[in-house]
Amino acid sequence: MSIAQVQSSQSVPKGDPPFDMVFSCENKPLQRRIRTLVLDDSEFDQKRIERMCRDTGYDFQFTAIHGIHELRPTLDEYKFDLILVDFRLVDSNGLDAVRRIRSHPAHIHCAILMLTAQTDVTVAVEAMKSGCSDYLDKSVMSASALRRAMTNALEKTALQNDLMRARGLHDKLQDIVKDFADDNASEMKPIILKMMRQTRARLASPASIKDKD
Numbered sequence: 001m002s003i004a005q006v007q008s009s010q011s012v013p014k015g016d017p018p019f020d021m022v023f024s025c026e027n028k029p030l031q032r033r034i035r036t037l038v039l040d041d042s043e044f045d046q047k048r049i050e051r052m053c054r055d056t057g058y059d060f061q062f063t064a065i066h067g068i069h070e071l072r073p074t075l076d077e078y079k080f081d082l083i084l085v086d087f088r089l090v091d092s093n094g095l096d097a098v099r100r101i102r103s104h105p106a107h108i109h110c111a112i113l114m115l116t117a118q119t120d121v122t123v124a125v126e127a128m129k130s131g132c133s134d135y136l137d138k139s140v141m142s143a144s145a146l147r148r149a150m151t152n153a154l155e156k157t158a159l160q161n162d163l164m165r166a167r168g169l170h171d172k173l174q175d176i177v178k179d180f181a182d183d184n185a186s187e188m189k190p191i192i193l194k195m196m197r198q199t200r201a202r203l204a205s206p207a208s209i210k211d212k213d
Contacts, residue, residue, distance in 0.1 A: 033061040034154070037074065039097055040086035040115070041066045045138070049084055049115065055143035056150065068092040068100070075104045081157070082150060083107070087116035087123060095123075095130050102131040109160040111153035115141070133157075
């Protein structure tokens, strides 16, 4: 497989934690480079997209591929924060690419931007239904518009990752409590029964409680 590593001579790091950044503060420095995949069968458009990405002010580490046949091996090898997909591909289309990305275990919540050379409302709607974070027209795309779309997409991904981790922690805590209860049921039962009897007695004798106070 031929993969063009554009901005950095180093390979994209494997196994890094999810890409979580705070985008609400414009001047906040990024924690690391945005690992970005560009799927476009035009080398000219690849270079233009990469140049416009750099103009947003963010720091990127690019991987570029030309066809959907390269997609799965690339997703298996690298974990991306952001994927830019051209709608018209020589061996397929962007909608198919998005569906394949979303079905990949490591990229279920990855930020995806669909790029096209023509405005088509139907395609835009289908792109969003397929799982795109946003849809941009190449002919009128600017660095500021691209920055806004990236910011929104990456922010949404960070929130989804936070939610997934929170759910995982909640499930883990529930398992711990259940295991503890199962392992200590015999010791805990008399203690709980005693506490319940004491509570009922106090509720039944409010006057005595008041006198003790």
